[in-house]
Amino acid sequence: MNAHDSERVAGLLEEAGYRKAPDGETPDLIVFNTCAVRENAADRLYGNLGHLLPTKKAHKNMQIAVGGCLAQMERDQITRRAPWVDVVYGTHNIGALPKLLERARIKEEAQVEFEETLATFPSLLPARRQSPYSAWVSISVGCNNTCTFCIVPSLRGREKDRRPGDILDEIKALTNDGALEVTLLGQNVNSYGAEFGDRTAFSKLLRKCGEIDGLERVRFTSPHPRDFTDDVIEAMADTPNVMPSLHMPLQSGSDTILRAMRRAYRRDRYLAILDNVRRHIPHAAITTDIIVGFPGETARDFEDTLDVVRQARFASAFTFRYSIRPGTPAATMDDQVPAEVVQERYDRLVALLEEICTEENAKLDGATVEVLVAEGEGRKDAATHRMSGRAKDNRLVHFYPGGTPPLDTPVPPRPGDIVTTVVTGTAPHYLLADGEPLSVRRTRAADAWELRCSPGGATPLDPPANGGTARPPVPPGQVLLGMPVVRR
Numbered sequence: 001m002n003a004h005d006s007e008r009v010a011g012l013l014e015e016a017g018y019r020k021a022p023d024g025e026t027p028d029l030i031v032f033n034t035c036a037v038r039e040n041a042a043d044r045l046y047g048n049l050g051h052l053l054p055t056k057k058a059h060k061n062m063q064i065a066v067g068g069c070l071a072q073m074e075r076d077q078i079t080r081r082a083p084w085v086d087v088v089y090g091t092h093n094i095g096a097l098p099k100l101l102e103r104a105r106i107k108e109e110a111q112v113e114f115e116e117t118l119a120t121f122p123s124l125l126p127a128r129r130q131s132p133y134s135a136w137v138s139i140s141v142g143c144n145n146t147c148t149f150c151i152v153p154s155l156r157g158r159e160k161d162r163r164p165g166d167i168l169d170e171i172k173a174l175t176n177d178g179a180l181e182v183t184l185l186g187q188n189v190n191s192y193g194a195e196f197g198d199r200t201a202f203s204k205l206l207r208k209c210g211e212i213d214g215l216e217r218v219r220f221t222s223p224h225p226r227d228f229t230d231d232v233i234e235a236m237a238d239t240p241n242v243m244p245s246l247h248m249p250l251q252s253g254s255d256t257i258l259r260a261m262r263r264a265y266r267r268d269r270y271l272a273i274l275d276n277v278r279r280h281i282p283h284a285a286i287t288t289d290i291i292v293g294f295p296g297e298t299a300r301d302f303e304d305t306l307d308v309v310r311q312a313r314f315a316s317a318f319t320f321r322y323s324i325r326p327g328t329p330a331a332t333m334d335d336q337v338p339a340e341v342v343q344e345r346y347d348r349l350v351a352l353l354e355e356i357c358t359e360e361n362a363k364l365d366g367a368t369v370e371v372l373v374a375e376g377e378g379r380k381d382a383a384t385h386r387m388s389g390r391a392k393d394n395r396l397v398h399f400y401p402g403g404t405p406p407l408d409t410p411v412p413p414r415p416g417d418i419v420t421t422v423v424t425g426t427a428p429h430y431l432l433a434d435g436e437p438l439s440v441r442r443t444r445a446a447d448a449w450e451l452r453c454s455p456g457g458a459t460p461l462d463p464p465a466n467g468g469t470a471r472p473p474v475p476p477g478q479v480l481l482g483m484p485v486v487r488r
């Protein structure tokens with residue numbers, strides 16, 4: 001969600017005449033798009049702002065803006081603790097950023113502005129997409145749930161749903177520009193439609209995505225087990241371009257803890273959903289989020305979590321050690337679990353998951369996989385002479401691109417191309433495919449990627465999702481934005 005907001009911020013600023021600072025050059029503008037969910041988020045923000053102070057003093061015209069969830073939470077604190085910040089804005093008024101920067105420059109004083117309700121649905125703002133082959137598409141913002149560990153509802157407000165037609169128009173515009181893959185985004189995609197009174201709106205949306213020419217991969221995040229209904233499973237199974245992967249947050253395998261978390265499902269319901277998904281989509285890779293050490297979690301509760309993990313056979317999991325998030329109901333609960341106990345349980349959970357993920361991935365040895373080649377997925381690719389991407393089930397695949405290393409095939413695959421290859425090795429977190437690829441399909445998405453990488457190859461800004469036409473590339477402006485070279 002935040003990554004997509006950053007694309008909107010970049011798009012807005014480019015439309016206002018800013019352009020990205022070249023590497024190594026000190027920019028004229030730095031925007032922090034903050035996240036309050038991360039541990040010690042405030043400390044890290046103030047630490048970064050502190051490190052920027054000397055740079056700011058040395059570059060009088062440089063501006064610093066802070067937005068996102070943490071800005072919404074800290075509000076006036078930011079300009080009090082870091083008076084060299086020029087603009088602070090909230091989650092509901094991203095669109096005001098260029099105006100606030102301008103006002104701060106003219107008035108020579110910090111501008112702090114928040115809206116209590118969403119001013120403009122972020123998708124109506126222009127975007128500078130990070131990837132031409134894979135795109136985020138918001139279907140809703142905010143959340144009507146009240147999970148006791150989560151700060152999102154108080155910072156993002158109640159759920160607001162976009163109209164299906166607007167979403168589909170945005171997806172069509174993206175595929176026309178070459179995108180092969182979209183990920184539908186919402187804090188709880190399964191409650192999509194609640195605002196306009198259609199409980200089956202999400203499954204209908206998935207089926208509609210199946211009718212879009214050129215759209216090869218549809219993903220979504222995050223579903224909520226409480227609202228995950230059979231019509232969604234059926235739509236996933238019936239719609240070929242909806243990928244066989246599902247990220248289903250568990251959080252805890254103990255009914256007592258789920259109740260304390262105010263997660264309105266229980267372990268049996270959770271496991272029944274997984275069974276049903278696997279009945280309809282046998283090769284679905286299911287991933288999850290788990291919190292260890294929520295207040296009041298006993299050894300027995302934790303064993304319940306391990307038990308669900310054993311039964312669920314996850315393909316991978318994001319695991320979190322519970323720690324207090326100020327402003328959440330759980331922060332003031334009695335029975336906070338001592339840090340060393342949390343750590344010991346966390347280590348056991350991670351060890352179990354490693355074992356299960358190793359076994360699940362090993363089942364794919366020898367399987368044929370279709371990989372959407374991606375940029376930045378394989379940190380060791382240069383050293384190993386491999387490329388990387390995602391299989392249909394979203395597993396990470398490091399593959400040999402063909403020819404003789406390093407990458408001297410006549411036409412090596414590009415990010416956005418589709419490579420079909422055979423798995424020759426597995427590890428807990430990835431698959432290896434070290435044989436000659438069975439095929440490399442060159443795509444329009446990769447053409448778009450190549451265009452973007454070519455000298456002067458700026459691609460048009462994504463048009464606003466309410467229609468309109470794509471704007472031409474922004475000509476070089478007067479102002480640079482980005483992260484400066486800061487010596488610590």
Ligand code: SF4
Pocket residue numbers: 143144145146147150151152153187188224
């Ligand atoms: Fe937070 Fe729960 Fe809403 Fe997810 S469903 S955003 S965890 S309140």
